[in-house]
Amino acid sequence: MVTGQPRPESRRDTVVIAASAGGISAMRRLLARLPPDLPAAILGVVHLPATANSVLPQVVTRRTAIPAEFARDGAVPRPGRLYLAPPDRHLLLVGDRLRLSAGPRQNGVRPAADPLFFSAALARGRRLIGVVLSGMLDDGAAGCAAIRQHQGLVAIQDPAEADYDGMPTAALASTGDAFCGNVEDIAHYVTERTREAVMTSGRDRDPDLERLVDHLLEADAGWSEPPPREYSELTCPECGGPLYDRPMPAGTTRLECRIGHGWSPRTLLESQGRAMERALSMAVTQLTERAILTRRLAEAATERGHRVSRDLFDEKARQAEDAVETLQRMLAEILARQQDGSTVGSR
Structure with missing residues (x-):
């Protein structure tokens, strides 16, 4: 300008x-x-x-x-x-x-x-x-x-x-x-x-860019004034705070939280995908451990002749194993889609 x-x-x-x-x-x-x-x-x-x-x-x-x-x-x-x-x-x-x-x-x-x-x-x-x-x-x-x-x-x-x-x-x-x-x-x-x-x-002055640069120069950068734009109904993957729309030059879009983390829509989508992958991986690990533990409890109940407890723990183990199988399929589908995205248009 x-x-x-x-x-x-x-x-x-x-x-x-x-x-x-x-x-x-x-x-x-x-x-x-x-x-x-x-x-x-x-x-x-x-x-x-x-x-x-x-x-x-x-x-x-x-x-x-x-x-x-x-x-x-x-x-x-x-x-x-x-x-x-x-x-x-x-x-x-x-x-x-x-x-x-x-x-x-x-x-x-x-x-x-x-x-x-x-x-x-x-x-x-x-x-x-x-x-x-x-x-x-x-x-x-x-x-x-x-x-x-x-x-x-x-x-x-x-x-x-x-x-x-x-x-x-x-x-x-x-x-x-x-x-x-x-x-x-x-x-x-x-x-x-x-x-x-x-x-x-x-x-001409460009107040939006000037403000962004000023914030980056402060280690504790963030919005001290009211949010600069409309709430996007999205949350920041870095801090969990609300993201606000900030129009940028040439029609580009930027999403920004009150802390100052900035995202393009595409990098935000990629970050959400990684967060989902991490969450599913953690859930698979925890459910796998739950299945192992309940199987051990079922075996202990069998040795003591407690058939009711054995059946209860067997059922809990089966449910955990079924959930692990479902989550592993979902995780495989997410990874496959991410791989497709990394070779088409975002190589």
């Missing part, structure tokens, strides 16, 4: 990259094709477990001319360098500085792509290029829409080339006019676009 009189020429001086499953190799190939004198800082998010080790910067820049490091809170990014979100921290760009956030998970992960893309869109506007590489589900899609709304550019790995096409496909759907190509094409696109002059303009 750009308004006001044009300002002096500037250059696209910031590139943000999101990658998940299959994305590390794609990021490495992309970086290997970027020139060492790239006139833009590169900020990257790769979905990492909280316990991940600290060798990611070395891994993604192997055989490349781009030096890399984990981002440090308060650092000023420099051109020609890659700054990666460290494990269990969101990476944000606020003004001219990098910020790290231990705020609520977004789309079920921390670090997540959307917070970086949202904050960079606010901070850089036309000077920003967003890149989405291989990954599952749709983290980064709403962020790409925000970048385009703030007049930045978006480049997306061709889903046919990506090892996992979920993130690229979702990002394409959220933008409509993004550049799409293989990794080599994206490297050429980024190199050329960062050397072009752009006319910057005064931007």
